[in-house]
Amino acid sequence: MQPVDNPSIRIAFRSLISLVFAGAAVTACTTHEYPGRRANDAGDSSGVSAAATSSTSTPAGENVTGATAPTGPGWGIPADGDWTTQGRDYANTRYSPLAEIDTSNVSSLRIAWSFNDGVLHGHEGTPLVANNTMYLVTPFPDIAYALDLTKPGAPIKWTYRPNPSPIAIGKACCDVVNRGWQLADGKLIYNLLDGHTVAVDAATGKELWRTQVYDVTQGVTMTMAPVIVKDKVLVGNSGGEMGVLGSLTALDLKTGKIDWQATSTGPDSLVKIGPDFKPFYSWMQGKNLGETTWPAGAWKNGAGAVWGWITYDPDLNLIYAGTSNTGPWNAQQRPGLNLWTSGVFARDPDTGMAKWAFVFTPHNEWDYDGVNENILVNLPINGKQRKVMVQFNRNGFAYTIDRATGEVLMVSPFGHENWASGIDSVTKMPIVVPEKKTEVPGHWVRDICPADIGVKDEQPAAFSPRTGLFYVPVQNICMDYKGREVSYIAGTPYWGADMTRHVGPGGNYGEFIAWNASTGKKVWGIPEKFLVYSGVLVTGGDVAFYGTVDGWFRAVNARTGKILWSQKLGSGIIGAPMTFRGPDGHQYVSVLAGVGGAAMVTKAMPGFPARGGTLYTFALDSSIPAQGAQASQSSASSNGAPAKEKR
């Protein structure tokens, strides 16, 4: 199903490669204490007792940046009590207006019910809720569950087992994750690790269509969350470490039939670049740059996989989808700018044709993918209101970009990086620090920050239209890196790097920050000993929720950064929390706990949790029926206890 044939197997005997994820050394970081932290008075018992590190905080009720979320019927905003797509709306704000749980009462949250899905791999998705039903999909083998929220304990309504090919297990670089599922047109739609997309009847769990999009035997997998725009299901591939040809594919929502496919590298005809393509910067203008910025033919295994998040502006009729790292990691084997990897495309969802593109990390030497979510907001910059997208890139810089033109309006580091001294004011290319270049293989380059997994990875940030702030999970991790020559052998990794990772300055692997995208400045931050590899939820009650890799689920005052509540869950949190209104009218908060994915690079840390696969649902103590309540005359009481038999 790929637009070009994979090259035949090539074997070279001088090649070298490396291990990257597992077994990578993790040094330092045991019980480091962070200076300047305020005492936490909310009963946080994690031993990390983090609190805001900045004196700046936002006054109650005020939007401090002037940034607002786009609104209108086309923006995919569900009913206020529902959550039907991963990012909650096409802008991917992950903001819910629900406000029963607020800063004054969130400390009384407790577990209402939980659900173990039986799969012990990384849980990176967000539960969905519609029609009083919760929808979950497990990591491989990608089982879908519908849970009935109208019944006590939310029992299983239906289960769908797609039985994907187990070959996929050995082709996925970084755990066999599923990053998300979507509800549209009465269907639950998601990707299988083995390169298929499926649509399931949301009411019955019956499979409606199943389409093979990619060939898993060639190392191509699928882990991203599809996005449904009009009559199209948009999906992309994974395999940035497998020498794949990255692409974005549109399927027909009704039938699953493939409509169009656009690659991330190669000639303009494959990339879907035509006369309407107008990149803002001159170095991205020209014919067939996806082919000519590579050594002959290298684009075919140049990656640019589309494994991240897709957002959509219905007013401009443009979708925004990032492209992965460049393949192989060893940059000496691919002299050139290596377009269009490590960047983002704006495309027409109807045709796939590119409107503009921007490449964050040209000739990527560090695995800084461009796939992170592009959150769409409207905000003032230099006194002028702009329609922008904000991306917190792996490379450590936060980009505020005009989403109509691709012009970079604001760019600044949002965490610790030392590989670039800045961004060129004219070209917006990174100014690479010569000592951090990895291009010449065979020698160790020490202390490159961030490490391959970036200052932020795929875990999605959130935006509150109430505060005007972005809430961002941040990683403080660096690497020692040694490039290695590598040969392409189809179906095996095409990697070309050996590395170890270590914690960045301060000794905290993680941080949770609030960000002003108009000024490019951090407002406050909460350091965490372990990685913050969870997505973020922010609500109308001005509460932001996030989780840590060691399993702490936290609620934070979205204005001040003060931790208001924490709960230790059964495994590390790498999914994104969500909130919904239950059939009882009360607000609930749900999150998956199941460590895995790229968070495993820190698995050697003392206290790193075991695998898990449990959904936790929380509510205010006052909203949860009392435990052990008297059984009623009905078949089941509100706490699920069977009715007492009459004797």
Place this chain on the structure above:
Amino acid sequence: MAIHAFAFHRAPCLRAAAIALLIGSVQACKGQPELLREGSTGGIPLPKDSTLARVALGDIAGSTRNTLLTSIKNPYEGNTGAIEAGGELFVRMNCVACHGYDARGGMGPDLTDTYWRYGGSPAEIYKSISEGRPQGMPAWGAMLTSDELWKLTAYVQSLGGSFPAALAEQGKQGNLGATLDTATGVLKGRQSEP
């Protein structure tokens, strides 16, 4: 780039079909070239494919005792030159990318512990490399010679997680620890983490 030459010969269709039947896999005979299996470059006799084909997968066998498993030994076991050559293949064929530079696992399983999904005796390791395994392990028998596969096996054996052919039955029964304790002083399969 050096070009690697493979030694192929055409195998009778019947023989290939018989092997496929014996190992329980579904393979159509399409007259593909089969690798030359007999005789190593150094003149060391190698176990024949037809014998190896009768070694069942460790995880699905068990009803009868397979004496072959304990009698097929790696002719290169402990051979320093062969282990070194196997180590080079481990890098060149991208094994390191999945199993790790230190062979402690990543995308693929750890090869230094005594947990073997498809058996940890020399013949079973050889077969796993040659035939591939369902969760993503490619079938290297299609592109490496028998000689190279045994050298790779010798390298994997040198990592300390595999066990000698003579202990194959104990391995299946889960009784490996005590035996290995005497042999190597290490109980890798039962170690506690700090």
